[in-house]
Amino acid sequence: MKDDIIGYSLQNDQLHITYDRGNNWTLVPVEKDLLFEGDYNGSKSELIDQSYILTEDLVAFLYSRESDWSKKQILLTYSVDQGETWRDTVVSEQFPSLRFRKVDFINELFGYVIISGDRTMSQEYSTVFLTHDGGETWRETDHSGVTRLISDGGFVDENTGFLSYGTLNPTEPDLWVTQDGGVSWSKSDVQIPEEYIPIFVSAEVPVMEGEELVMLVNQGPNGDYEGGRVKGQFVSNDNGLTWEFLREVMPDENK
Template structure:
């Protein structure tokens, strides 16, 4: 009788051990069915407007269209992009001296007394070097932009002596193949900003050294004639909002920000005045204060 009990107990113990052994064994069927998350990466979002960036490392100018995965070398010497009276930090390109879009890449530069532009309209497959002006003195202010595939502008200043300098505006109507200079404003104050809102309407803002009020000149005939715009500044903001920035389109009218200049201290010096024009820039009325984070 005792032998029978021991035999049954032994069988139960062996069964328990076998059950535990098979319980901990991995199931091949489970391995086949369970997805491997490391081998199935999540889909990356699609970007309609991927950022185009540039690099100046190792004294080489390069751009990328795919967030840095591939870099395209630009056929230009880095130093050429900083020539002139104002050289910038050379750690980054001078603001407004270049264009980086999928439809147009352009670099405005000064080389051997000539103002030139290197551009591409096929994402760097081919390049065009264009002479904008020759025998020009060392440049200070420089700005270029295209409003469409045909019309673009270049604003340059140079030959600075104390608070005086020459300034010139050049326009293209054929996508940058040829450039023509507009008539001069005959203003010799230092250029602060400028730009065009269409092929006929353009602006030049003057005065960057201790200005007391903004001075904005406007053309409505493609640069054939320039006249000073009337900016109606409320008494409260006189000698506060003193430098006009380039106007821009806002609905059916033009808008413009006027900043406080380098010495402004009103509410920290960063608040700007917003002005509106209903006559294509001839006259401007105050709209409101604009905070730095707007």
């Protein structure tokens, strides 16, 4: 369980949530094993990062299960009343074995699911689904056309979203942006200063700060510059198409 008022427990092979630091627990109607289904080798004592939402207004869990076909369904089980009632929605009727998975909402109605699967060495299939009705229905966006392993992604508003690729020995940021809600994707131009070209290689999901987009670019899995934890901060004034270097961000600023 998280050390917060709101948390979860995976004890006794069941998923429970609490809204009062563990004084009372509510059973989530999802089999624990389904939450870890697919290409995942991490600990099953904690939920997969980014595969769930746990807030006062929304609790949601993304997972896959066998369908009537050879592939699997991708589902989201969620509650908007702190677990008093639950809804199940199908994000995708058919999908390969799940690897990367992420769900998030940026407001009450608009949310996104980013998933990947069918991994072969350093290649895989990845795609994005959007909802505009609070999770009741989902629509798949157009594909970026990239088959590298996805590292992260996200939306800052209903039109503007990003996908970041390259998890195995990345040599430069591979960031793609949509400005039309996933109808089309374009590769962002991340302008790395020459002295940082071999250092800042993996783009994180941008965030909106005031009137501009801000993004951190980390050193990937093998970075050793200043201990490997320093990141580069970049800004965009054209909604994510181009990015300019601003400064180094020290580890204590990444918290």
